[in-house]
Amino acid sequence: MSFLEKLIFKPSVSVRHSERIRNIVPGDYNNDGRLDLLVMSGNTEGANAISVYFSDLIGGFERPVQAPSSATAQPFLVDSNGDMKIDLLGTSPINNKLVLWKNIWNGTDPNNRVFNLTEPLFQGNTPCDISDPHSNAFIDLDGDCLADIFLTCQKPNSQQRTFQIWVNSAEQDNFVFKMSGQFPNxxxxxxxxxxxxxxxxxxxxxxxxxxxxxxxxxxxxxxxxxxNKQRPLCKSGSSAQDQGFCRTPNDLCTKDSDFQFDFSEDTSNxxxxxxxxxxxxxxxxxxxxxxxxxxxxxxxxxxxxxxxxxxxxxxxxxxxxxxxxxxxxxxxxxxxxxxxxxxxxxxxxxxxxxxxxxxxxxxxxxxxxxxxxxxxxxxx
Structure with missing residues (x-):
């Protein structure tokens, strides 16, 4: 029997959501080791309702827990303080400012709140207006093995998209502005x-x-x-290793504060x-x-x-x-x-x-x- 003949579809569980679904983000939102579902749905013009379906002990899902709504630019997953809990970073539908959905889940909380809206810990600049759709990411860009924040930006009534990079600062327990730039049209x-x-x-x-x-x-x-214009990993037998121009395996998580993204179309770049x-x-x-x-x-x-x-x-x-x-x-x-x-x-x-x-x-x-x-x- 071939591999394809061994593939069998087994229905699992069906969840009926009362509103039109715009996005589903699987993740463990209550840290119990089981996969939950975060559902974003359209409830009003200019906003996304956010619901969390926690998995139960028999392979299904519990009744949804509601969270504060977001603007239509969908929030993305981050871990804002390294506590291994899933937070969200996105835009408030009230004032279109960047806000953090801080994961505060506590199973003994009678209010069953998953997230609390707070200001994100950014230093050195003002967060931009998030583009919709966006390519925001929580990803290590400076090589220190700590995820940084990448934001794609777009001002109202403008076609031009830009970006901001905020690096994760373990020393200051926040995100520090590193650079901004303009994308090609x-x-x-x-x-x-x-x-x-x-x-x-x-x-x-x-x-x-x-x-x-x-x-x-x-x-x-x-x-x-x-x-990414950054100090690379050393190749085997590389002379650059002796000169300190690359990172050895022992220095894998060494931060390069001088990393750059150069969009110049000059042939020398x-x-x-x-x-x-x-x-x-x-x-x-x-x-x-x-x-x-x-x-x-x-x-x-x-x-x-x-x-x-x-x-x-x-x-x-x-x-x-x-x-x-x-x-x-x-x-x-x-x-x-x-x-x-x-x-x-x-x-x-x-x-x-x-x-x-x-x-x-x-x-x-x-x-x-x-x-x-x-x-x-x-x-x-």
């Missing part, structure tokens, strides 16, 4: 990954000159990689890579938004090491001239001449090529709306 959602395997987290996102709001399709698109899809791969349109949802759902560039060489590959939903939407796998390879992502001399951090062999089944899909990468049969 026509950008999509950001994916974070270590694209060049140097031990630092990079950004990957698409940009398009125009996006059809009815179809969600972007035209004249490019793929952008912004490498090796830390920013823009790949014109039509020139490199023969197609220039991407599915940027899934318009079957209301509001449309951003389609994220997917990252996964499909070739098991240690370097992340990229999957995008390309759109043909006839409108077919198919997944394209872009294999990460060493730079050389005439490779997308490398300069005219064949230099660069990583190059990419379209995978054709063995992808015929995937390419026959013509109505793709998204891609998920997972190891179903646990053969790695």
């Amino acid at each position: 026509g950008m999509g959602s950001i994916t974070f990954a270590d694209m060049d395997r140097d031990g630092t987290i990079d950004m990957v996102f698409p940009t398009c000159r125009s996006i059809d709001s009815q179809l969600g399709i972007g035209h004249k698109c490019s793929l952008n990689i912004v490498y 090796e830390w920013f890579e823009r790949i014109d899809l039509e020139t490199a791969f023969g197609f220039d349109s991407l599915l940027m938004n899934d318009v079957t949802y209301d509001p449309p759902l951003p389609v994220t560039v997917r990252i996964g090491d499909l070739t098991l060489d240690g370097y992340p590959d990229i999957i995008v939903i390309g759109v043909s001239g006839s409108g077919n939407r198919s997944p394209y796998i872009l294999n990460s390879i060493p730079c050389s001449h005439n490779i997308a992502g490398c300069d005219s001399r064949g230099n660069g951090r990583r190059g990419f090529k379209v995978v054709t062999a063995g992808t015929e089944t995937v390419r026959r899909i013509t109505d793709a709306r998204g891609v998920a990468v997972m190891d179903l049969d646990e053969d790695v």
Whole structure:
């Protein structure tokens, strides 16, 4: 019997929610070791109702516990003080200011409150207006093994998106402003990954000159990689190790306060890579938004090491001239001449090529709306 023949769908449990669901975020919100569900739903214009379904002892869920509502820009998960409890960071529907849903769950509390709204502990600047949709993240960007806060920003009535980075300060028990910057026009959602395997987290996102709001399709698109300009991990036998230009395994969690993300498109900037899809791969349109949802759902560039060489590959939903939407796998390879992502001399951090062999089944899909990468049969 093949692996696919062994796969069986077993219905588990069904939960009926009274309002239109906008998002579901699984997580252990009461620290009992079981998976709960945080449900965001549309109750009023300009707000998301937040409900938490705690798992019970028999595989189902208890009646929901209500939490303070958020603005339509959905809050994201953080651990604001390192207590291993899931907090939320988002925007208040009352004044559109950034607030923290602090996890205060106590099983003996007769009020059964999960979150308490407080001001986030930010120092050094004013938090920006969160874009909607956003690519906010709780992720280590300076290499100290403490998750930092990345915010995507957009002022009201503006098309320009910017970002802020707030680094986690263990000494001050808060988040300190590090930098801000401006994104290229026509950008999509950001994916974070270590694209060049140097031990630092990079950004990957698409940009398009125009996006059809009815179809969600972007035209004249490019793929952008912004490498984290940070002291990397030492390679075996590296001379840089002797000079202190890299981090040894013993210094894995060493903070680099001088890390940068350089969006300069100057040809001398090796830390920013823009790949014109039509020139490199023969197609220039991407599915940027899934318009079957209301509001449309951003389609994220997917990252996964499909070739098991240690370097992340990229999957995008390309759109043909006839409108077919198919997944394209872009294999990460060493730079050389005439490779997308490398300069005219064949230099660069990583190059990419379209995978054709063995992808015929995937390419026959013509109505793709998204891609998920997972190891179903646990053969790695």
